[in-house]
Amino acid sequence: MNPIPQSNASTATVFFDSVARVILTQHSHEIPDLRRARVLLPNYHVSQPLAQSLARVANLPVILLPQMVTLNDWVQSVPLALSVIPDTCRITTLYQALRARRWFADADLWSITRELLILLDELTQNHVTLPQSAEDFLLQLEQAYQSKRGIAMQFEARVVYELWYAMNNSGELDTARAYQQSLAQLAQQAELPLYVLLTSDLAAAEVRFLEAYHKRASVMIIDLRELTSRQPECAAMRIIASSRPRFPDHIPTENERGVHDNLKEVVGNSRSQERVEEMDALSLREQANHLQKHFPHAALGHRLRFFGAHGLEQEARAAEVQIRRWLLAGKKNIAIVAQDRIVARRMRALLERAGVLVCDETGWKLSTLSVSTVLMRWLDALQSDFYYQDLLDLLKSPFIFADQAVCERKQTVYQLEQLVRRHGVVAHLDTFFDLTQGNVEMRMALIRLRQAAEVLHKKNDTLSGWLCALYSSLEILGIVQGLKMDDAGIQLLQALQNWQRELHVDTTRVSLTEWRHWLAQQLDEHTFLDITIDSPVLLTHLAATRWRSFDAVLMLGCDAAHLPGTDNSGRWFNDAVRITLGLPTREVYLAQQRDELLALLAMNDTVLVTWQASKSGEANLLSPCFEMLRALHELAYGDDLTIKPGEWDKLLESTQVRSAEFPLPPAAAMPAPVARQGLIPKRISASGYNSLVACPYQFYARHILHLNEMDEVREDVEKRDYGEWVHDILRRFHEQYQVLGNHLRADLDSALLRISVEIFAPAVQRDYLARAWLLRWQQAIPSYLDEQLKNEAEGWRYQSGEVPFELPLTADLLMHGRLDRVDVQAKGGSAVRVLDYKMMDAARLRNKLKEAGEDVQLACYAYVYEAEEAAFISIEKDKVIAVAPPQDVADLAQANIARLLEVFEQMRSGAALPAHGTAEACQYCEMRGLCRKSEWNER
CATH class of the missing domain: 3.40.50.10930 (Rossmann fold)
Structure with a gap:
């Protein structure tokens, strides 16, 4: 096929x-x-x-x-004879004029400046001369708009008129005039x-x-x-040049609406003879008859085909497969004319996976490249007072600290990230310094950041001054050296130096924020072309195909939203006013696109046009230019030129490229891996054991493959923060008051409140919402003291809190962890009870302990301390309740450890670790993306 x-x-x-x-x-x-x-x-x-x-x-x-x-x-x-003033200088001059007049107080002034500059250049390029007075210009706009003047029209006229004469009376030679x-x-x-x-x-x-x-x-x-x-071969194609597709700001006539709706039915549905005969507005039937009579052999089936894909992925894969087939057929010059850059990016990735490089004529905006990202991340970090995410993104760039060994730089960044996440540091360079005491490498990195920040620490400066300071800061950070080792980086550095040189005489002073907006706009306006790739596959755009022929052409993303495209330039005035002034209208732009499209089809003998016939389950129309061509061709030659999706299904599946290391997966099923001997852990905690019981696959992913999620820096107060603070409060309180019965109740209340306020103080200072958590804990204090006094009346005494432990179970397995609290009996001193604080409802805890061995935490702690009793202390709102297992604690502990040893022995013998977790275990499991339970459950 x-x-x-x-x-x-x-x-x-x-x-x-x-x-x-x-x-x-x-x-x-x-x-x-x-x-x-x-x-x-x-x-x-x-x-x-x-x-x-x-x-x-x-x-x-x-x-x-x-x-x-x-x-x-x-x-x-x-x-x-005269030097040409660069556009960078013209933009700053116009920006200064707009800022001085305060016409757009709350708007993005740089974007408005860019749009106005485009308009002024259009006026120059089209030899437009505005009236001698603003009033005459306003009258001209009134006539063009066919409406009475209003505030908006007067404002529009004033902006354009004043700036036009201000820029034209400067006597400088701009790019448009130099061209003329x-x-x-x-x-x-x-x-x-x-x-x-x-x-x-x-x-x-x-x-x-x-x-x-x-x-x-x-x-x-x-x-x-x-x-x-x-040319007879182009007879049917010429309908493209005569088509007039609708656009959003165009109100169609009744005839246009009827034709468009009929055309949708003819092309998208049955294409029945009855519906075709209704399209009298564009006379498709007459044109079809003309083709049948005068050009009976001018059918396009041998040179043009259409493929409507079901979604982005299928379109990208179909394009990739067709390009590889063309290459295998010996074609040496293949063009990809991309209307949809998102699909093109995916297709390019698929081609590169198959070992096919793509030469890109369109290039990439500097703003989308990693060489620009490191600049913007550096400025983000600076303006956010080194917010941790901005800082880590900056430090992970391959361009920073390029004067150091790569392995050393990566190790330093990794260690800093671990510290930041472990200690929950959100921002401030001084805080990071306090965190890195004793680590020379990390402190040196932070010192360089501080030195670079001092260079840019000023309220305002000229654009040239900011660029100079930026370059100096990049040198301090070793970014300049990194950029010089990259082709795009070299072009970026040259652009920065060119802009600085061009703006050297400009005196416009701006703030750091204003300069950043300008810099972002400049990076978005400039394009990087990678000239190092030599490939028979070329990615280009429609305007670049004028008079060019290729062995084969793939037109990608040709739906109604992308073809015809939109004019990217800023647009002032509607088309009626633009006609009055002598400026090109949108129809001129669209006609140019249609002419270029006709030329591309006429010059090339093998063309595939793709689009997404459906997006997210919704129908998506083909470009109206091609839609009319398909309808006409079917009427004239009985062929709508469309490749049926079913023809591609087997082809796409059989030609899918996969690495030999990653073969096609079997049908989705419950994974049950076997742990390699060298990876089986020799240490386990109570929480790790709980994970093993809840779901062996979860344990495999977390504790054998070590795919645990990294610690998150908690910017907002969460319940686990609340739990940590309560644990710390109770530890300090019981260390000071080991026997509550020896003190007055009022003193105990006062002491516990004082300690609570001290522990919560840093959080309350950082986040006002932490006060709500403090009030929640204060609500539980009376109940907690009642429960503790009751325990003392039963003979229990506090011995220690937050106790770390390590206990060898066998030569190959050690249990470790930290216990919230250990109590002993005052009489005799031999009985031990282990307690674990939980900030949750007592009923939920009872449910955890109902089935023996389902929750292993208390059983593990009881085994380590040979405790006769164990309990969770439920602290929820104003209730504090001790929840103990219903089974005998000593027997439960022994059975629990025996099972653990047996499971590890099975694991070492090659037993599988299936993903048989319950719904509760899976609800918040971060490994769901690995086991894909939702997929094999459906099957």
Whole structure:
């Protein structure tokens, strides 16, 4: 099965041969020397096929090619009398003007500045001249809007008018004016005949240039749209250029609504003859009849196919499989035209897993790269007073402290993270310093952070000043050295230095926050291209495909939301006003996209178009351009060009790439691994034993593979914090008052309240909500004292609290832990009772102890201390209750340890550790993602 039929014909060759014949005909008297002709190319990829066509059509062994150049490069060759002010300086000038006028007090001023600069450049590029007075401009807007002036319209007119004249009266040469001056000089120097290859309409500046050039030398425009009109193979495709899809801010007419709805039914449902005949607005039936009559052999099935995927993953996998099939078929030049970058990212990951690299022409915004992330994390840490997450993210970057050995740097960061999480430090560099006493490596890292922070510690500065300080801080942190070892990092450093140099004379002073917004915008505006990858697979965008042909083309993410795309530039005024002013409208932008799409399809003979036919269970429409083409093609040739999803299912499954180390998993079932001998632990705690009883697989993941989650820094007070504080309070209280009966009740109340306030004080100071937990504990104090006095009346005396222990059970197993409290009998002193404080309801604790051996904590403690009695002390609100096991404690302890030894012996003998935990054990288990109980439960 081959989802994409192959074609041996090359339509692109036909088009280039047509161009070659035009040039050779015009210069027939000069052949073979064509150097006195100049060809204006859309890109340099066109030069090679055009040169080949010139040689082939001329049928000569040697031919001297015409001058071939892109307009941008040609413009760059023109020397200018004045220097051009960089856009970085223009933006700061405009920003200063906006800030001084206080028009946008609470808005993102840098974003507004960028949008306004785009508008002002548009006015310049399209040779728009505003009226001489603001009132005349306002009248012009009123007429265009067809409404009376209001506050919003007056404000809009004032902003644009004032800033337009402020920027134009500066006398400086900006990029747009420099471009126009260069074009004017090129037109005045015109000598050679000029041949222009087009796929869509030119901008106003280029049209003026060609008109001026034509006054001195001949200009011939070779429009690909006209060439496609002469090719029978492109007959059906031309409907794309004539389509007018709807967009969100466009209110369709009744006819447009009817056509769109009918088209959805025809393409998406039965495509019945009756529904097709209703589409009279676009005359698809007439066009189909025309194709059948005049172009009966112009069907596109051999060169164009559509695939509607069920979700992102299937679209990415289908694209990856088709590219690998093309490569296996010997194709050397494959283009991926990505409309949806998210799908493209996933597809690229799948290709790289299969060993196929992708050369990316579109590039990546600097703001999305790790080299920029380390900058922003550094500034985040600085502004958040070294909030622990920002600090750890910064320290985990591979670019920081690059002047140290990698292993040392990683070890230092790991140790610091363990300390931070263990002690719950949230922020403040001084607190981290106190935490790292005695560790030289960690303290040196923190010292460097403090030195770098001092460089940026100022209220405001110029943009150049901030950039200089940033660079110095990056040098202190060793980040500059790390960036210099990365291609994207080198480009980032060059950009920072260029911006600093360009803004050296600018005096606009901004705060750290304002400068950060500016820096983020700059990083978002610049793109990194990785030129180190050489691959037959190319990721590009639609505008870059003008006049280009490939062995195969994959158009990715072509749903209605992505094609046609939206204009990314900031937009002021609606289309009616833009027409009045002489600015391009959105329809111009969309028409350009449609022309480029038609050119891509016409130039290439093997094209696969993919989109997600459903997203999250909801239907998702194909691009209206392609939707109309499919409907027309089905009416004319009985083929809607769509690959049925069922055709791909087996293909996708059989071609899935997996590493030999990670084969396809069996059908989902309860995992039951066997622990390797060297991994079986030699130490176990009561909580670890409880985990083993609750679910052997949980124990395997936690204590054999050590996949425990890292400690979390608790920024808000949680119940476990409350439990730790109560434990500490009771330890201190009983150490001071070992026999409560020897003291007055009022003194005991007062002492316990005082100790409680002291223990809670740091938390209350940090988080006001901790006061609620203090009040909750204070509510339980009377009941706790009553319970303790009752224990003393029964002869029990407090002996010790928070007692660590280690007890060898066998030569290969040791039990360890910490016991909350040990009591002894006052009379005789031989009887021992172990107690464990629990901040939970007594009924829940009784349920834990109802079945012998279900909860092993008290049994373990009783065995370690050879205790006759054991109990949980339930402390919940105003109730304090002792909950003891219903079984004999000594027998329970012996049976509990015997079972533990037996289980470990079985484990060493190769017994499996199945995931048979109860629902209660699974409810909060962090290993659910490993055992996947939900999947095998369903099966």
